[in-house]
Amino acid sequence: MQAASSPVVIVTQPGVGSGPAPQNSNWQTGLCDCFSDCGVCLCGTFCFTCLACQVASDMNECCLCGTSVAMRTLYRTRYGIPGSICDDFMVTHCCPLCSLCQIKRDINRRRANRTF
Structure with a gap:
């Protein structure tokens, strides 16, 4: 007879890819910091679909995914930005323009810092 093996307990969900986990960071700008990049704000205001694309x-x-909760969640988790899917849902549905502009400003700043 063989001794019963103890069960394996998984305490963290495996991540996507084989690279290291993203470092914790924050959004580069606040949700309502439109004046930190007026070009992004104007583009989002007058051509929301263009900015989403x-x-x-x-x-x-x-x-078609540019304004979705999934896109915001993907971006946030990719860069280790704290939050939850519930937060992403609320921000995306209550203020889609601010949400989209925040993501684009963040992308632009991370590109400038060579971290995108």
Whole structure:
């Protein structure tokens, strides 16, 4: 007879990819910091769809995903930004323009810092 083996307990969910876990960071700008990059704010205000497609393209995703909760969650988890899917849902649905502009400003700043 063989001795019963003890069960394996998984305490963390495996991540996507084989690279190291992202470092914790924060959003580069606040949700309502539109005046920190007026160009992004104006683009989002007058051509929301264009800005959504730019964000999706920057993240190598489908243009239709640019304003989704999934896109915000993907971006946030990719860069170790604290939050939850519930937070992403509320921000995306209560203020989609601010949410989209925040992501685009963050992408622009991370590009400038060579961390995107």
